[in-house]
Every structure is written in structure tokens, then in C-alpha cells.
Amino acid sequence: MLALWLGIAWPALAGGPFVINGKLAGVEDGAVVRLFRPDGSMGAAVAADTLRNGRFMLCGEVEQLEMLSIAVQGEGFPSMGLNVWVEPDAVVSVSGRDKLLVTWKVASKIPQQAEANRYIDASRSEYVQMQQAAVEFSALAGEADRARRSRLLKRMDSLQMLIRKAEIEILQQTPVSEIWLDKLRNQAVAARIMKDYPYCEEVLALYEKLPQQQRETSRGRSIRLNLFPPPVVQPGDEMADADLLDTLGHVHRLADYKGKYLLLDFWSIGCGPCRMAMPEMRRMGEVYRDVLTVISITQDGETSWKKYSAEQGIEGVNLRDPESLTGLSVYYGVKGIPHYVLISPEGKVITSWAGYAAGQLEKKLDELLPDSVGRPYLIEGKVQGVEDGTVVVMGRTTLRQATVVARDTIRNGTFRFSGLLNGPTHMVLRGDPRQGFSYTRLDFWAGPGTTVITGDDKMIRSWRVESTLPEQIEENRYAEACREAVHRQQVCRIERSRAGREKTPQTDSLWAEYMALQRLIDSAEIEMLQTLPDGVTPSPAWIDRFEMVAARANDKEYRHRDIVLALYDRLSDSVKRSAKGIGIAHSLFPAELLPGDVAPDGELVDPSGKMCRLADLRSPRKYMLLDFWASGCPPCRMSAPEMKEVAETYRDRLTVVAVNLDEVRAEWLKAAEKDGIVWTNLADPQGFDGLPYRYGVKGIPHYALLSPDGKLVASWAGYGPGYLKKNVAEAFAKADAASGLMSAEADVAGNYDDISPVKQAGTYVIEGHVTGVAAGAVFFLMDLDFEGGSSIARDTLRDGTFRFTGSVEAPVKIGLSSQAISTMLECWIGPGATTAITGEGPFPAAWKIESDLPEQTESNRYDEVSREMSLLRQQYHAEFMSIYNKLDLSKDSVPPRLFSLQTSRDSAARIAASRELELLAVSPVSTVWMDRFVSQVQRVSSSTKSQGRDTVLTLYDRLGDGWKQSEPGRYIALKLFPPKAVGIGDEFADGELFDTTGAVRYLADFRSEGKYMVLDFWHSACRACLEAIPEMNEVGEQYKDKLVIVGITLDRSPEVWKRTLAGHRVSWPGLRTAEGKVGLAAKYKVNGTPRYVMISPEGRVVALWGGYGPGTFRKEVEKVLQPADMR
16 A cells, blocks of 8 residues: 555545655756645645655645646746646656646546546647746736737737637547536636637537536536526616525525625635735725625635635625635626625615726725715824723714714724714714723814824823814814813822822812813813804804803803803804704703602603603503613613612512613614613603703713602612612602601612622532543543633542532633543533533543533534534644654654644644634623633734734724623733733832732732832742742741742632641731732733742832742842842
8 A cells, every 4th residue: 555655654534645756857956846735716735845856745645536736836937737636545656847837747547637638738839838928927027028918918818729729629529527527617618708709619519418417517507607697687686696605604695684785795815906905895894884794705615715714814794605606706797806796785786896906995985885874984093101902982972972983992002993974073082091091081073084183191182183174173273272271180180089089188189270270271162162253153163162161051160151141142043943052052041850840741752663751651559760861871771780670679669761862763772672671661852952851861871750640759860889779769768758658668678789699609510421531540620710720629530430519609611631631621610500521532622511501502612613623633732742752852853743743733723713713703792702712812912923813803892891891801901912011120010909808908018118028929729839938938037127028829719829828837928819810910920920029128129030949039039138249
């Protein structure tokens, strides 16, 4: 057998190996000869060899007969391939005397090769001349060579026609075969694409000779579609549709995306212009995302398309037509790519075009899409003094609320927003005060075109905006008039917040300065507003500024109310009657509603569009709670779960009515569905100027409790956890007390300060049944954190079984490890749940995990999409380690098989990760989703060039603030956007820590005058950390007058930490960080333990080191403590 002859131990396969031996003359050594497996328009690499002494050898494995292609890239070689047929155990010889590889001779015992050779031999002279022309064509470039290139193209077309003629003659003389059908298909394609093709009749006659059985094969159908193409859809026709596949194999149809404009992009990996168009295509898809769906339809084979999609992180609707060139492309008349088709939301073809040049897509869409969809805007932010990883939020504003439009994470000091606007629009930009931003917003105008925002710090209201919009130019006049005062005011607000809630002389001083600055700003604004000439219609920017001033005019601190009223009187009746004018009047002359007053009523609308009034919902024995809210109001949305509890608790005496104030109906309904609003769900068509005005609503959320007889009982604004329950209970208690009653609800209102869910521990069970694993193997149960874990239990395999049991408070992921299996198995356990693990052999990727836990069910979905590649990776790794462990590297050379296994293992791992990432991109965020996403983040954070990094960053941007602030969310941000670590010479970093009693402590609590401080970051599962303890005790005692040691554990479990402290006689203060590696440890860049930080008495970092060996702790400490002459 060939495998024995080559001396190679091949794994058992249905097929077998092959070898291609090459012998060339006239070709310099060093050329790399590559073997590819054709896959659509591309090829998948099979093998490669470097030409030495005129010889090369290409080896591989196939399961059955197939055609491969040899290519050589380099000077003098044509950009063509030599087709070679191989089969299991085949030995093929290739010989040649020049670089024209298409006419190299191929010899083998395979009949298909002899048939393919016949076509080459019949036109050998023409093939030689064509390759020579192709080589010369490739070497020409520039305007001066244009004429010569044109002549060469004509020459190659002429030679190609001679080759086709010779092929026709052979087809007429030989029986039908696979090669025969492929040649006829190529002829049919030429007949369809080329005008006045001279051999159309001959091709038709050959097709007529085909038996019906051959016509129904995929090749036969392809020939028929090219010879008798169906009518191409024309502008105004219904779109053609077909079954298309995504990278996971799911079926999609174009009809699934109706409702938006569709832009079809027929493309291929091997098409340069197609690839060049991708960045602009991605940008247009993002800009027009609300009205347009870009659908990429590849003509490539499945393998190469999936690989390229994963490598490039292709997003959006990325599909493959399984019929390739005989599928949808025929119905849309695709003769060259890229080819684009624009389809209306109703499914009618608008137009199509082919080819790509920079900016062409943007220009085409601008020409073809109606004005009503809006036009692209771009907002580019460039800021300094703002660390990467912080988030800015952009909203479209009204006086009392801003609807969130988009969020972006700052990277390299930049952020970016894009989309569509119908004209100049008042927007706002905010940052999160928890990330150091000021407690305010930047007001600016955006519109079609580019707006540039710059800033030097986190005082966001002071950032500068550059734009050609007249509205922004006017807005800048207001901003420049009081920029310095606005900046200082923001600083005062932040400093006052940092000083704490307690009233002190410092906070009083800051507040006094803040209010003095506000008076300066008020004066500057009103002075500029007064420059509006009489009789001149105010601009949109003037109206918006006046609207904001009017909202403050009733504040007792505001000094210009009379001027504001005079300016209002000067407005024309048409302006006063406009929506903005009505809002201004409501601010200046607010309604006042007091407890006991008759509650106002008005026209509201339900989700179906039906009009109703509050009176329609009133019940003789029930109170009514109005909840004024909007989709862009975070506190409103946060209150929904608590409102659900209130509605259920008081269902017998309370009707809850949600009154939405969104301007866009779709945003209201989407938010209501997402938040699970099951109580009465209405909207006020007039927004804030309808019912909210009559209830005195100045901000949201705003609540109004009405009595059964329709009078106001109580009203309040704002939301915090427990606040809603507390206010409703108190309101009912007062109402019941006033009527001489005490309700059961009032009796049990209780204390709402702590409303977190009660966690109740429960028993978990893990039962394992495995075969093919050595008896006596020890399995360890691992408590996992983001970057490792520690053993919490062990069991020995007996009769193929192992078992673990214990107690947990909530579902948690654990690891199962053993030297008898190739890698750790991860699974989920939970209170009251049994997890069953079954499998055969030492590869956990092939094992099965069953549990009633939703977390495990979801985890299994991710395992399934990558199981095949994960199993291959484990198998390759096991073989790799088997060879590696037997090597003596001081004597043995590394066998090539080891490199091959390493490459195969890493490739399998990348494909498995890519498939999981594809599923993450289309799955909702959950605890399991975050756990899987952490693994993806760890993979891509090792290098900025890691495959899928852009997709990971995009998925992170889509995370809600709640997920981003969770422990895994903060860890993810730490890995993607590492903070600047504290270095030698820097002031030490401090943070919230806990001692063994649970009391909050800070490093500052342990500083002592004249003493150095050593921080020891450690972990109970870290052997070196524990080995260092005796030496640290000795050094701490010896230098107790100069040194304080503080231990900071990274243990997740307080119990494990306390047990370790007790068992190792630690003599220094022991603290724990609840944030693990994302808190204080991140500030000191703790990537491994032990990690030591030495801080001077003045609070500066003077030394940093990691790891431990005997004497190293003493040596590093004494370098700092002892004078240089005593070392």
C-alpha cells in the first residue's frame, strides 16, 4: 500500500493517501508549488512543497476520486492552475520543461486524467501561447502599457476561441462523462454570456443528445439554465426568490426581509472589486439600517465561504446560494460580479447594476432611495482625557426627554455615530457619571453631512461642535458666550458629588459657586435671546434655546422671568400654536394639581389604535395608578419589574395604567413588549403637552394615584429600588387611615430598603457514567473563575462511574478535570438539579451532558455547533502530546508530524470558536451567553489581529448597561480595553476591600507614618503564594518598625479564603476584593499570583514584582528598605 511505501502512519479513513511527484526542468529551485481543492470560485489548500533540485512532492488524503489543482505563484508563472485527478492510493507524476504549468504533462493510471489530457493535447500550442500572453499581461502596468494590454486581451480571446472549437470537436466524438459534462457546461456559459458565440448550434446539438437522466443531474440543470436562461426580472417585476443558507445551515428567503429596502450583493471571494466594496457596503448597511437590509449572496463553495466569513468577521445577512451560478444569479441576469439589485419594501425590483468603484454605493443609494427615508449623517468624535472603554450615548431630544438613538464605546480617543436624518435635528450627547462624566449633556444639531465633536476632558457640555449647519453655527454662539462658566460649573458639580451627601462647608462653598455660575450663564443666554429683532420668525435653534430657558423660568433662583415672558409675548400666534410653542406655554404657565382635586381626563390610545379615556377604565372599588413613562427613560424601564409586583400585590384594589409619551409609536410598543407590560398599556398622542401637562408632570417617571371616585390621592416623581412599593403602600395606608380602615397591605408594608431576591441554597448532584477511561482515574471538581479555578472535591472512577454532590445557592458553571481525559469538561449545576454526564473515550467533546437547568440546555446549544471541531482539536492535541512527551529535545529532531498536528489542532480550535461566535451573534444575551462571550474575549484579546475581534467588539457594543456593569461585563471591558496600570513612581491606587468580619476597609486604613506597605495579591489555589507565607512572616516581624504587609486575596469564595488564612498562620491583615480581577487587581495589572506591590510612606509605588522562590521576597523588600551600602 502507498501509506506503507511512504512510511507514514495514516489514521483509519474510508479513503486513503495519494502522492504527486513532480520533476521540472527550466524552473529555478525555491518556487513554492501548492495543491488546492476547488471550492466554488476559490480553493482550499491541501498541500505545498518547495522545488528542490527540480523536484517537488505533494501528499494528502482523499476519500474518493476527485480533481485537485496545482498552482505556482511567482514571476514567470501564469495565474492559472493545472488540474490533476487523484484517488486513494494514487501515485501521479507531473513533468515539465518551463513555467507554463497548464501544459505540464500529468501521468497516472486514473482514466479521468487520461481524458483530461486529451483536451490539453488537442490545443497544446494554443495553451502555450495563452499562458505566455497571460504572463506578459500581468507584467504590464500603467497608462503607457494600456494599448499593449488591450492587444494581449484580444490575443487571449482569440486563442480561447480556438481552444473551445477543439473542445467541441472532442465532445462530438466522445461518450458522456463527468469531464464531458463539465466541458459542455463551460461551453453553455460562454454561449449565454458572449454575444454572437460562433458555436451555439453545436452546443445545443450536444445538449440534445444528452439522456434525460443526465439532464436531471446538477451539471445537466446548469447546462440547461445557461442554454435556456429564464426571463431576467426587470424593474417593476416581483423579486425572484429561492432557498438560501447562512453559515449555520439555516434556510432564509428574501421574502423574510420584506418591509425594508433590500440591496442584494452577488459576490465571490476571488473577486477583487467585491472585496474592495465590503467596507463601503458595511458602512451603508449601518447608515441605512432602519430602512435598508444588505443581503450578501456568495457564489463560492461552502467551505471557503465559511472560512472567509469567519476570518473577515462578515456581519449582517451573509448567505450562500447552494445552486451557485445556476440559482438566483441566473434570474437576476448576473453575468459579472459584483452585481447589485435594489428591491422595494414591497418586493418589487427597482434597478440593478454591476461593478464597483470607491463611493459608488453611497452615490447610487442617494440617487435611488426616496427623500422620505432621510439622508446619511456622520458624527465623528475626537476626545482627549477620556480613557478607552467609556461609553457615550446619543439621543434625539425634546424638552423633557431624549430618546436614545445610539451608543458607542470610545476607542483610541474616538467615537462615531451614523444614520439617517430628514433634516437638521436637535441631538444630545451624554456620558455615564459613574465613569467620571459630568452630570449634564451636550446639546448640538446634526443633519445630512458630517459633524465633528472634540473635547479635552469629561466635561461633556463643554465639548466643541463643528458643522456647516446654520443651526449649529447659531448654537455655537450660545456655547462660546458662556463656555468657561459652563466648564467650571461641571467641575463644581463633580467635586460636590465626590465630597459626599453630608452637608459641610466645602459642599456649601461648591454649591454657592455652582449657583453663581448658573446666574452668569442665565444672563448670557437671555442677553443673546434678546437680540432677536421684532417681527423676525425665530430660528429652530433660537426656539430650542428659548424652550430650555422657559423650563427654568419658574425656578425661584431664576432672575429673568419677566424678560422671558416679554419674549414669549413677542412670538407670533403661529409660533405659539406650534408644538414647540405649546410646550413653552406649558412651562411658563404650569398646571397645578393638588391631592383632593378632581383628576383630569383626556384622550389616550391603546396599542391597536383605539381611542379611550381614563373614565372608561375606572372601577367603583378600585384605585388607579398612572405611570407616565417613555422608552428612552432608563429609570422608567428599570421600574417595570417592580410595577409588575405592585400590580399583582394589589390586583383586587388597584388598576395600573401605563401612559407612554414617546413620539414614535413603534418605540413605545417595542419597549412595552420588552419590559413585559401586561397591565393597561396606553399612550398620549400629545406627548408631554397632553395629560402630563394637566398632572404637572415635569420629568419622568411620574406617578399619580387616583381614588375610586376620581380624585388625586398622591403623586411623586423618580424611581429607585423599592421606592414604588414603598410609596404605594404608604399612600394606601394614609387613605385607609383617613377612612378609618387598616388594610392588610398596610399592615405588612414593612421595610423596603432591601428588596433583593432571597437566595435559597439547594443540593446539586453530578452523576457520571463513562467507558473507555481507565478505572481508578481521579476526577476533580473545579470552582471556576474567569481565568482558572481551584479544586473543591474529588472522586475516583469505579465501574465507570463517578459522583459529586454539594450545595449551591444559584446555577453556577463548574469544571471536571482528570489526567485521564484530554481537557477539562465544563457544565452547569444548580439547587435541586441533577446533572448526568455520559460518554465514551477520553475526549469530553464527545460526551453528553443532560440536566433540567435552562443554563445547561443553552450551553448544549453552543457545544453542538462546535462539537465536531472541538472533538478534532482534542484528538489532534492528544496525539501531539503523545509524540511530544516521548521526545528528548536534546537529541531528537522535531518530526514534521508534530508541526502538522499543531497546525491542525489550532485550525480546528479557530473553526470551533468561529462557529460559536456565529451563534452568539444571533442569540439573546443571558448568563450562559456572557460566559461563552468571556471565552471569545479571552481569545481575541491576546492579539489585535485575532480572527473575529471586530465581531467581538461589535457584540460588546450591543450589550446593555446592566450586562456591562455585571462582574463578567467588567471583566470583558478589562480584557478588551485594559486600563493604564499603576507603575513605579505613581501614586498608589486604593479601592473598597473587606476584612474577615465583612467590614469595608481601604488600603489607606493601614498606612502608618514612616512605614512602607507591601501588597500581596494571592489566591488559595496558588502553591507559590502559600509557600511564601513563612518567609513573609519572618520579614514582617524583622522589619515591623518599617513595614506593613497587607494580603489581598482573589478568592471568589469567602469561606475558602478564611479557611486558608486560618490554616497558614498569616500574621498580617487579610483582605478580600469582591471584584476579583476587575477591581484593585486590574489597577495593579495582576495577571498572575503572587504579585507584590511596595508603596513608600509618601504613598508612591517603589517596587513591583511577581512570583516566589526561596529568599526572593526578602531580597526584593531589602532592596528598598536597606541603604545601598548595606546591601
